[in-house]
Amino acid sequence: MPTKQPEPEALSRFTGSLVRRAQQRHVSVWLNEVSAEITSVQYAALEILQRKPGVNQRQLGDELDVDRSTIADLVARMVRNELIKRSDDPVDKRSYVLFLTPSGKKQLAALRPRVEEVERILTARLTQAERMELRRLLSALLPLGE
Template sequence: MDEALDLDRYAGHLIRRAEQVHTSLWSRFVSETVTSQQFAVLNALRRSGGIDQRTVARLTSLDRSTTHHIVRRLTEQNHIRRTRDETDRRRTLLTLTPEGRLLHASLASSAEKINEDLLAVFPEEQRAVVIGVLTQLAQRLSGSRE
């Protein structure tokens, strides 16, 4: 093939562009200092506190290295507390500190609003389908790499 590809027909290119839109909205309307990945970790701990870092990585679909860096940073900022598991001293459990709960609460409604804004480009009856397609794509691709 000797001609240029029409990248506007390629899923990866369009996903990257959609991620750019999300990142821009996040920075503008949610936080310039807390990333959406950091928020995902805070949210996982808000939902299921007292879990280990491996579980946080699984719940957030982040790789273990990225999760480690995020947890370390949020711990240094006093948003996450690490404690030894009393039943298995080899495990460290993570919970939100009161400051972490406040941070999560301060970001959650804005995060929800930009999600609504992103979905607003679709007619109401298509939004569940869009979420379903994105979920299927994310699950299939993450499952094929494990």
């Protein structure tokens, strides 16, 4: 006898299902409002490098909470797209430090208002207090120290 698939309403009681669906909505709104070429993770990398120019690849990966192979691919793609540049780390010759290129700075400035629009669209039905509470609760789901 085949098992019955859970009803969509039943899935709403599972946090993971709601988080996944919210993430799918975020991706959809991102693609419509921001860019099909620059992902939200790439945008976050641009923001970090604007705030902390000269971080190394490992530090950027830690800030983004991505593993070593993911950050290596991300950095390679962003270098190829001339958004960031890599330089030898003057302290550790086995490492690279990362900086925004002029094109990366221009792209960041152009994308920032669109990213703010994504935030507005995603949270339009929430009050300011509810937005803050949502961020607090989502942060509470992450491992300590993030």
